[in-house]
């Protein structure tokens with residue numbers, strides 16, 4: 354049964370939503386509500402305190418309580434089903450823990466200011482060392498650089514000269530679109546290797562490592578974007594072995610590492626000689642309120658990376674803001690991070706069920722669904738008859754936004770006609786409705 358203070362608070366919220374109470378309106382006195390609800394003075398005070406803490410009302414000394422201006426910024430295009438965005442919405446996450454960690458962080462770091470250097474806060478780097486050991490990443494504080502996420506890391510590594518003196522970057526095809534956009538705007542020489550449901554062809558990888566001048570291979574072993582797949586253990590081990598044999602660096606993007614769908618997963622780093630792998634990650638998928646990521650750098654490159662980070666300081670701050678770092682530290686210290694990620698994992702599992710159930714209707718139209726899902730993404734290979742340019746536009750007219758498959762390919766050589774669906778910011782109902790609209794539009798071609 355609801356407590357009386359919650360009933361009072363809910364009634365006030367409802368009157369605001371109905372427009373009966375407008376911003377600036379004065380609320381009844383405590384005595385008036387005590388009589389109306391036939392309750393104690395404390396219940397009314399608690400109701401007002403709760404609303405105040407939620408920024409719904411404010412108090413003015415000696416005058417009473419008033420309705421606050423609405424601070425709700427609404428949501429971007431509420432009527433759109435967004436299968437395109439790879440970012441979750443803050444309000445879908447547990448913000449109570451966030452508020453708690455933010456408050457704790459601002460108290461603990463009250464004597465600090467903006468300076469946190471090129472590496473980030475030492476105590477956070479220490480906590481990351483412990484955190485990473487849960488994922489078979491055994492490293493030390495000195496190897497960790499805290500920064501603002503994967504995109505920043507990739508642009509830094511592009512600029513960095515590697516000891517192997519090689520110049521070409523090898524990417525999977527398909528791969529992370531933002532990185533490819535960055536590469537297209539640089540004068541870096543790039544080549545691709547096909548990645549599909551079965552992973553990558555190791556013989557072809559060996560040939561490329563042997564014959565081409567590969568500086569590093571950028572690979573997303575798990576939660577692949579856009580395929581949603583994971584490389585097998587054998588493939589991850591072999592990549593580590595080939596990297597050592599041919600003196601090629603691996604840039605291992607484990608951007609969604611804390612999502613524990615596959616408990617037996619070990620990263621490429623864990624099979625490597627530690628000298629040839631940059632393990633890079635980010636918290637932007639699970640903590641969309643801040644940009645923070647990190648690099649585990651091979652020891653021989655720490656100094657070169659430090660210098661490079663120092664140089665870019667002028668163009669963009671290399672490390673995340675103090676409050677972001679402090680908040681992450683509290684999440685790690687209090688173990689709230691693991692509560693947070695297990696909630697996200699459970700939510701994702703439910704969404705996969707809804708997704709899989711609904712995708713069956715598309716399969717009957719000849720769509721090939723890349724079956725394994727992990728992370729947010731799922732790739733749909735379209736039948737020859739379908740013109741994907743028209744499909745994407747038609748869907749947009751019906752307010753369903755999807756990712757055009759071509760975005761994830763560097764050139765047409767590897768392109769598999771298709772679209773990417775992301776379940777990061779859609780509800781179960783959106784999935785059901787969105788897929789039935791996709792089905793309807795596909796029927797135009799068949």
Ligand SMILES: Cc1ncc(COP(=O)(O)O)c(C=O)c1O
Nearest residue numbers: 439502503504529578608635637
């Ligand atoms: C493969 C991959 N890596 C990294 C990221 C996140 O990068 P950042 O840390 O720059 O937000 C994404 C976001 O969608 C991604 O798909």
